[in-house]
Amino acid sequence: MKADYAEPGDRFEVPLDGFVIDIVRDGSLIEIQTGSFGAMGKKLDHLLPSNQIVVVYPIAVETYLQKPGVTPRKSPKHGSVYDLFAELVSIPTLVDHPNLSLEVVLVAVTKIQVADAKVRRGRGGFRTEDRQLREILGRHRFDEGRDLLELxxxxxxxxxxxxxxxxxxxxxxxxxxxxxxxxxxxxxxxxxxxxxxxxxxxxxx
Structure with missing residues (x-):
């Protein structure tokens, strides 16, 4: 995701005050967050008072499963921009911080799966080895809490x-x-x- 989001002049994996910033662009700090928002709490609390931060949150609205030797098939599971709230519950009021913006990126991804005898039969005997971005389908930008009313x-x-x-x-x-x-x-x-x-x-x- 970092490579697809990057622009000329960006700096990557930049150390700052004991933290590592995914992307630094024109004085703004960009964090691409694919996991829990709660895990960012300490970093945001420390850096927000003196830095403009954009948190980029990709949501897979389309997922394709790629197993060895077969054509990728589309998974019936899909996400939506509303999945943002499952993570936002851990930092609901921070979205109103004047130095914080959220950018939700709606994406299509391919899960590269390999056979694994240790995976229980209910999951098909395959595990996901890698995830690859297929396409960016849309973006939602929230610069203040009130912007969430668009949803x-x-x-x-x-x-x-x-x-x-x-x-x-x-x-x-x-x-x-x-x-x-x-x-x-x-x-x-x-x-x-x-x-x-x-x-x-x-x-x-």
């Missing part, structure tokens, strides 16, 4: 639950709950009360 679907009632949010966005209830967990402390979802159907919210004006 709130149209057509919500004035007062809504995460069930309403899930239905309108076409996502699972659990993902909608993660979304609400992130947007409430940012002041974007206002809690209005609780019913048997769940917590009721309204959108910040």
């Amino acid at each position: 709130v679907p149209d057509g919500l009632p004035p007062v809504f639950t995460t069930a309403d949010l899930a239905r309108r966005a076409g996502i699972g209830r659990g993902v909608a709950q993660q979304m609400a967990y992130c947007l409430r402390p940012l002041g974007l979802f206002i809690e209005q009360g609780r019913t048997k159907a769940g917590i009721e919210y309204s959108l910040a004006v």
